[in-house]
Amino acid sequence: MDDLELTPTFLPQQPGAPALVGGEVHVWAVPLQGDALPFEADLSPVELDRLHRFRFAAHQRRFQISHGATRRILAGYLGCAPKDVALRHGPRGKPYIDGDGPSFNLSHSGDLALVALASNELGVDVEKVRRLESLRQIAQRHFSDAEYAALKALDEGEQELAFYRCWTRKEAYIKALGEGLSMALDSFDVSIGEAAAFLACHDGREDPARWSMLDISPSDDFVAAVAVRQDSADVRRFLFEA
Numbered sequence: 001m002d003d004l005e006l007t008p009t010f011l012p013q014q015p016g017a018p019a020l021v022g023g024e025v026h027v028w029a030v031p032l033q034g035d036a037l038p039f040e041a042d043l044s045p046v047e048l049d050r051l052h053r054f055r056f057a058a059h060q061r062r063f064q065i066s067h068g069a070t071r072r073i074l075a076g077y078l079g080c081a082p083k084d085v086a087l088r089h090g091p092r093g094k095p096y097i098d099g100d101g102p103s104f105n106l107s108h109s110g111d112l113a114l115v116a117l118a119s120n121e122l123g124v125d126v127e128k129v130r131r132l133e134s135l136r137q138i139a140q141r142h143f144s145d146a147e148y149a150a151l152k153a154l155d156e157g158e159q160e161l162a163f164y165r166c167w168t169r170k171e172a173y174i175k176a177l178g179e180g181l182s183m184a185l186d187s188f189d190v191s192i193g194e195a196a197a198f199l200a201c202h203d204g205r206e207d208p209a210r211w212s213m214l215d216i217s218p219s220d221d222f223v224a225a226v227a228v229r230q231d232s233a234d235v236r237r238f239l240f241e242a
């Protein structure tokens with residue numbers, strides 16, 4: 001198992017201390033390594049049912065830690081026990097807290113999960129960077145014309161990072177809306193460069209000016225983005241400590 005080396009911008013933090021104020025967006029990095037057992041008691045019957053359906057121990061461990069840590073993080077903001085966080089799911093599966101509480105979203109890839117919170121609707125996506133043979137074909141199929149043209153115009157050595165930036169930004173926006181694969185992926189444009197941006201919405205559903213797109217990549221091995229429906233955002237990054 002590789003050790004996760006995250007950028008020092010993620011400050012070690014136990015759940016409970018930080019309050020979400022103003023336009024802040026909080027992003028918690030949760031390493032999915034180590035002992036998963038302490039988290040089991042915090043999971044709901046539905047989560048335990050999902051947990052026991054995984055065939056491989058590594059998948060069980062990742063699920064147990066990511067969902068257990070999410071409950072602990074949310075409980076810290078709500079001032080309740082992790083087991084008492086009332087999680088519900090939207091029509092396409094997006095989890096949310098019943099009643100008054102922050103918006104949150106979870107993403108995981110490899111041995112890392114990210115949990116993002118804000119007062120407004122948001123989505124997060126993290127992807128572990130791995131070599132993709134068919135990067136250009138995947139982009140042609142899933143990206144908008146403008147995104148694909150921008151990718152093709154880059155030198156080959158720059159395309160991989162740009163691909164992951166574009167992918168995670170698109171996914172973060174889809175997840176903020178609570179949509180899944182049903183959404184037309186070419187109905188909006190995001191940037192593919194270092195500066196994250198929601199550039200255009202072709203179906204008129206959302207006004208990009210009312211959104212913030214944030215690059216929150218936690219290390220050289222992972223690319224990550226948050227999309228939040230607010231026109232500016234102060235990001236605080238935490239490294240989850242149990």
Ligand SMILES: CC(C)(COP(=O)(O)OP(=O)(O)OC[C@H]1O[C@@H](n2cnc3c(N)ncnc32)[C@H](O)[C@@H]1OP(=O)(O)O)[C@@H](O)C(=O)NCCC(=O)NCCS
Nearest residue numbers: 092093094106107108125142167170171175178179180181
């Ligand atoms: C859930 C979904 C929206 C994202 O899945 P993913 O990228 O494979 O996985 P992530 O780790 O980022 O997110 C999974 C988590 O998102 C949350 N989630 C589930 N459904 C969701 C939804 N409709 N909206 C937002 N979040 C959702 C859950 O917490 C889930 O965690 P769990 O599976 O452990 O319960 C997926 O169903 C999907 O449709 N993805 C679109 C894939 C695609 O073609 N992307 C192209 C981008 S160019």
